[in-house]
Amino acid sequence: MKTDITVSISQELLQTIFEGARRLYPKETILLLRGEKKKNSIKISELVVPPLATHGLGFANIPLHMLPMDFSILGTVHSHPSGNLTPSTTDLNHIFGSILMIVGFPFADERNIAAYNRDGKMLTLQITKP
Ligand SMILES: [Zn+2]
Numbered sequence: 598m599k600t601d602i603t604v605s606i607s608q609e610l611l612q613t614i615f616e617g618a619r620r621l622y623p624k625e626t627i628l629l630l631r632g633e634k635k636k637n638s639i640k641i642s643e644l645v646v647p648p649l650a651t652h653g654l655g656f657a658n659i660p661l662h663m664l665p666m667d668f669s670i671l672g673t674v675h676s677h678p679s680g681n682l683t684p685s686t687t688d689l690n691h692i693f694g695s696i697l698m699i700v701g702f703p704f705a706d707e708r709n710i711a712a713y714n715r716d717g718k719m720l721t722l723q724i725t726k727p
Contacts, residue, residue, distance in 0.1 A: 615704040618676035672696035
């Protein structure tokens with residue numbers, strides 16, 4: 598079941614995420630998502646590299662307590678080299694912010710991305726074109 602919340606991200610930011618994920622493949626990449634949250638919509642406007650060099654450690658190894666207490670950080674995006682877009686139990690137990698975004702191999706188009714809320718429910722994703 599989907600919630601009525603829509604997450605929007607530009608095609609350009611999505612490509613940036615995909616490029617980072619491809620570069621680190623088969624390791625995982627993780628980025629923080631910054632943007633604006635309204636009642637029924639979440640708009641991602643910027644990607645932030647986590648303050649620590651966490652690349653390749655896997656999502657569970659990110660020290661979430663070290664992340665900035667910044668309310669413009671809406672959540673995280675990380676890659677699944679397996680291509681599976683379903684959040685793992687570990688992912689769901691380590692949600693930071695209000696959304697969990699997952700990109701999956703081959704990191705090519707909008708079929709390779711999904712967004713979830715804190716309860717693991719899939720959110721509607723809108724890819725905005727310039
Ligand atoms: Zn994961």
